[in-house]
Amino acid sequence: MARLQPVRGTHDILGDKSIRFRTIFEIFRSVATRYGHQEIDTPIFEFTETFKRTLGETSDVVNKEMYTFEDRGGEHVTLRPEYTAGIARAFMSNGLQQSTPCKFYSFGPIFRYERPQKGRMRQFHQMDVEIIGVPEAQADIEVLAIASDLLNELGIGQHITLELNSLGDPESRNDYRDALVKYFNGHKGALSEDSLVRLEKNPMRILDSKDEGDRLLIADAPRIGEYYNQETKDFFATVTDGLEGLGIDYQINDRLVRGLDYYCHTAFEFTTDQLGAQGTVLAGGRYDGLMEMMGGPKTAGVGWAAGMERLAELISEDILHKPNRPVVVTPVGAISQTLCLKVAHDLRTSGIVVDMGYKGNVGKRMKRANKQKAIFAILIGEDELLRGVAMVKNLDQGSQEEVSISNLANYILDNEK
RNA sequence: GCGGGUGUAGCUCAGUUGGUUAGAGCGCCAGAUUGUGAUUCUGGAAGUCGCCGGUUCAAUCCCGGUCACUCGCCCCA
Numbered sequence: 099m100a101r102l103q104p105v106r107g108t109h110d111i112l113g114d115k116s117i118r119f120r121t122i123f124e125i126f127r128s129v130a131t132r133y134g135h136q137e138i139d140t141p142i143f144e145f146t147e148t149f150k151r152t153l154g155e156t157s158d159v160v161n162k163e164m165y166t167f168e169d170r171g172g173e174h175v176t177l178r179p180e181y182t183a184g185i186a187r188a189f190m191s192n193g194l195q196q197s198t199p200c201k202f203y204s205f206g207p208i209f210r211y212e213r214p215q216k217g218r219m220r221q222f223h224q225m226d227v228e229i230i231g232v233p234e235a236q237a238d239i240e241v242l243a244i245a246s247d248l249l250n251e252l253g254i255g256q257h258i259t260l261e262l263n264s265l266g267d268p269e270s271r272n273d274y275r276d277a278l279v280k281y282f283n284g285h286k287g288a289l290s291e292d293s294l295v296r297l298e299k300n301p302m303r304i305l306d307s308k309d310e311g312d313r314l315l316i317a318d319a320p321r322i323g324e325y326y327n328q329e330t331k332d333f334f335a336t337v338t339d340g341l342e343g344l345g346i347d348y349q350i351n352d353r354l355v356r357g358l359d360y361y362c363h364t365a366f367e368f369t370t371d372q373l374g375a376q377g378t379v380l381a382g383g384r385y386d387g388l389m390e391m392m393g394g395p396k397t398a399g400v401g402w403a404a405g406m407e408r409l410a411e412l413i414s415e416d417i418l419h420k421p422n423r424p425v426v427v428t429p430v431g432a433i434s435q436t437l438c439l440k441v442a443h444d445l446r447t448s449g450i451v452v453d454m455g456y457k458g459n460v461g462k463r464m465k466r467a468n469k470q471k472a473i474f475a476i477l478i479g480e481d482e483l484l485r486g487v488a489m490v491k492n493l494d495q496g497s498q499e500e501v502s503i504s505n506l507a508n509y510i511l512d513n514e515k
Numbered sequence: 516g517c518g519g520g521u522g523u524a525g526c527u528c529a530g531u532u533g534g535u536u537a538g539a540g541c542g543c544c545a546g547a548u549u550g551u552g553a554u555u556c557u558g559g560a561a562g563u564c565g566c567c568g569g570u571u572c573a574a575u576c577c578c579g580g581u582c583a584c585u586c587g588c589c590c591c592a
Contacts, residue, residue: 103582103583106582106583106584158589158590158591159590159591162516162589162590163590163591180591180592208592210590210591210592212516212589212590212591213516213517213588213589214583214584214585215585215586215587216585216586217592218590218591218592222592223592224592225592292588292589295589303590306590308588308589309588367592374586374587375586375587375588376591376592378591378592379592380592381591381592402592403592404592405591405592406592407592408592409592428550428551430550430551431550459549459550460549460550460551460552461548461549461550461551461552463551463552464551464552464553465552465553466552467551467552468552468553469552469553472552475551475552477550477551479550480550481550489550489551491551491552493552493553496551496552496553498551
């Protein structure tokens with residue numbers, strides 16, 4: 099038994115969970131498709147270099163969270179810890195610079211070597227949306243609209259807040275970073291241990307700190323808004339105006355920063371208070387510097403990723419895309435076995451969900467039909483066989499009536515809800 | 516990677532101040548009911564008490580380690 103368990107932080111997806119995943123993905127696909135996005139599936143692993151270069155050597159994702167290994171050919175590869183780098187790589191590999199704008203969506207497993215918690219695992223699943231090759235703020239608005247539509251159609255929009263910030267263009271961002279470093283350097287003695295490390299590696303991260311002492315300092319720290327140049331202000335105003343025009347609520351959070359190095363301008367997180375410490379359900383932003391950093395031509399991009407497992411915990415039972423309740427075909431005695439197989443097959447061909455047990459007497463089979471929440475049981479014995487009819491029992495009402503076998507499919511299609 | 520909690524049947528959980536055969540509910544299987552389900556009744560199967568080691572005449576219980584889960588930190592979807 100000891101080893102008959104999944105690797106730490108991985109889970110089997112079956113039953114109710116599987117239905118939840120499918121429901122979310124189908125709604126996601128429907129929304130993304132309506133915005134003209136095309137599906138893209140990139141490999142679940144890439145050369146390690148692809149992620150190292152884009153995520154930044156100092157990020158936690160690169161330093162302690164990647165599933166990296168050497169394959170038999172001596173290549174250094176890594177299970178993807180996020181989507182954007184792989185999609186950007188695919189964009190360049192396939193020469194899509196010729197075909198911008200590119201609007202993509204994707205769904206699949208993501209891997210991070212982390213300590214598991216609720217809503218956080220080592221293999222989890224993300225849905226991803228990217229618009230590549232559009233420097234205009236309209237793309238930011240559109241991508242946020244997709245997110246908003248998705249959460250609303252999942253029925254959880256009211257539990258989720260959109261937190262929005264602008265990291266500014268590179269000039270604004272650098273000015274602000276310098277000001278921040280200067281400020282915190284003057285208060286080193288009061289900073290937490292974690293934040294002292296952040297000060298060296300990723301100073302803007304300090305703004306995120308949950309440490310109480312840090313929070314006092316942060317309250318008086320320079321605000322990013324004070325360092326926006328005109329271009330940044332205009333860009334951000336276009337985004338917020340667009341959201342207001344679409345009736346999408348947001349909250350400016352100027353402490354919201356991104357862990358990844360390639361973001362600029364718009365950064366956002368959709369958060370909830372219903373998932374403990376893992377409140378972020380969907381997050382993303384603009385990454386105009388990414389492609390260049392990867393060695394390609396300068397290409398704008400904006401997108402987001404949403405965590406499937408976290409969304410699956412939030413959606414309510416009644417939006418689930420469950421399969422139709424089955425109809426159960428029940429031979430009464432061995433004599434009608436062959437006919438029942440044929441009847442079941444014909445009903446399936448007509449699009450009806452049909453189950454037929456493999457053994458057992460009528461009582462057993464009815465019990466099983468009930469357990470499967472079947473809507474009808476179709477009983478065919480010697481008597482019915484000879485007369486070309488079937489006994490159709492409505493398992494909700496307990497009533498039954500004879501229906502001619504040639505008319506069975508129509509009868510069921512007319513009477514199932 | 517750091518700190519706290521937990522681990523007894525498929526599931527939810529009792530229990531043993533260390534002592535012979537470890538319990539319940541739900542679920543599962545069978546029968547009452549071999550041409551009719553849901554209720555009911557009767558019976559049954561199912562546990563290396565997470566794993567390894569230590570203390571002890573004796574450990575599911577105490578101690579150590581380990582694995583997994585869980586809550587928080589770091590970080591993130």
